[in-house]
Amino acid sequence: MTILILGGNGQVGFELQRSLAPLGEVIAPDRRSLDLGDPAAVVRALDRWQPTRIVNAAAWTAVDAAENEREAAFRLNAELPAQLADYCASHGGQLIHYSSDYVYPGDGKQAWQETSATGPLSAYGESKLAGDEAVMASGAEALVFRTSWVYSARGGNFMKTMLRLAREREALNIVGDQIGAPTPARLIAEVTLLALRQSLPSGLYHLAPRGETSWHGFAQAIFRQARAAGEPLKVDPERVAAIPTSDYPTPATRPLNSRLALARLEQALGITLPGWESQLALTLAEWREINGSR
Template sequence: MKILLTGAGGQVGGALRRLLQDRANIVAPTRETFDLSQPASLAEKLDSIGPDLIINPAAYTAVDRAEDERETAFRVNAESPGVMAQWAARRRVPLVHFSTDYVFDGSGERPWREDSAPRPLSVYGESKLAGDLAIAGADGPHLIARTSWVYAATGANFLKTIVRLAGEREELRIVADQIGAPTTADAIARAMVAVLQPADEDVAPMFEKRGGVVNLVCAGETSWHGFASAIVSGLKARGTQFAVKQIVPIASSEFPVKAKRPSNSRLDLTRLREQFDIAMPTWQQALDRELDALKATM
C-alpha cells in the first residue's frame, strides 16, 4: 500500500510516520513539494504520486495569526483538503483527515459528540470546519478525526513551553477555566493505526461503512492549569530541577489573546469505542509516557 502522508515533519505526522514506515510505502513530501497553501497545484501532484491512501495531518495551526491571515488559513485548512477529497473520491481512494475541537463554541460542560452542531469562535476554527465540510461534500470514503490539545516531547507545543518557563520563572500563571483532554501525538497515531490495521489493504469499504467523523482524544479531562501542574510535578518526580515555586490558576480574561478559545473542549469518545473498538489512554497515562520520552532527551 502506498500512503501519502502530509505534515510528516509535524507532531502527529511524525508519530504516524514512525508507526507506519515498516508497514507501508510512505510518501512524505515536504511542505515545499506538496504545498497546501497552493491548492491549485495539488491535483497534478496527486496524479504523480498515485496514493492508495491519503493521511492529512498537515494544517495551518497558528490560531492567533490566523485572525490576520484568513485567506492563508482557509487555503491550507479548507481548500486544499477539499482538492484532496475530490481527487480521492473520483478514484475511491480513502482519505484520513485531522480536525479540531475548535469547530465548537465551547459552551456548556457536556462533551461534544461528532454530530453536535459546530459554531467556531475563531478564523482557525472556521477554516477547519470548512475543511471538514469540503471533505464530507466530496462524498468519498473518508474519516475525519477530531483531536484537541495536541502535544509531544518534540516540536513547539504547550508541554515544551511549560518546561522552558518553569526553568526560568518562580511563578507561572496558567488559565484554569478552559477544560479539555491533553492528547499526545503518539496516542493519536497509535489509535489511527489501530483503526486502519484491521482493514488491511482496502480501507475504502470500512470508511464507506463506518467513516465520517470520529473524536480522537485521550480520556479524562483537566484544565490548562491542571495540565501544567502535572507536567511540572511529573518532571520533578523524574529528577528535573525547576525555578518555579508556584503555578497560579487564572481566568481566560487575565490572559488575553487575539483568537477566542473554547472553554469546553471535551470530546465524547463513545463512537470511537463502539465503531472501532478503541479505548484511549487517560491523559495522565499518555503524559507519563511522553514525559519519559522528554526526560530521555534532557
C-alpha cells in the first residue's frame, strides 16, 4: 500500500506521518518538491506515485487573508480536494480529507450534526465547504473529517502563542464568546489510523475531543496546566479577561458556535473520544519535552 500525505509539514501532516507509517509506504512531499497550487504538478505527482490512499492534510489556513486571496484559498481548499477525489474515483483509491467547523453558520448553542445546514461566514469557510462538497459528490471512496481549533506541540497555533505571551505579560484579554473544542493534531492522526484499520465507511464525520470551552477558557487552562507543570509564566490565570468578539474585530467573521456533535464517529468506531482538557495535558507535556522544559 502506498499512502500519499499532502501537507506533511503541517501540524496534522507531521502527526499523520508518525501514525500511518505502520500501514505501508508513506510518501510526504514538501512544498519544494510538490507545488500544490499547480494542478499540472499534482497530476504528475499522482501519475508518478500512484497512491492507493491519499491523505489530504494540506489547506489554506490563513482565515483572514482568504478574504482578499480567495483564488489561492479556493485552489487549496476546494480545487485540490476535488482533483484528488477525481483521481481516487477513477483509480479505485481512497481519499481522507480534513475540513472545518467554519462551514457552519456559527449561531445558536446546539452542537452541529453532520446533517446540519451549512452557511459559512467567511471566504475560508466557503472554500472548505466547496472542497467537502466536491469530495462527497465525486463518487470516490472518501472520509471527510470536520474538526475544530487545531493545535499541537509544533508549528504555529493558539497554545504556543499563549505560552509565549504568558512569559511576557501579566494580564491578557482573550475572546470569551466563541465556543468549541480545541483539537490536538495528534488526536486527529490517531483517529485517522483507527478509522483506516477498522475500514470506517465512506462519509462525513466530526472529529474533535469531548467537551467545550471558549478561547478564554482554553487560555486559562493552558496557563493553569503549564504553571502546575513548573513553567515560569508571568501571567496570572485569574487576570485573563474575557472579551466579546466585537472587541476583537478581524477581516473574516468567526463562528460563535463551533460545537460539533461526535456521536456518529464514536458509534461507527465503537469509541468514546477523550475530553479536551486531558488532550491539552498530553500536548503540553510533549511541548515541554520538545523545548527541554523542566
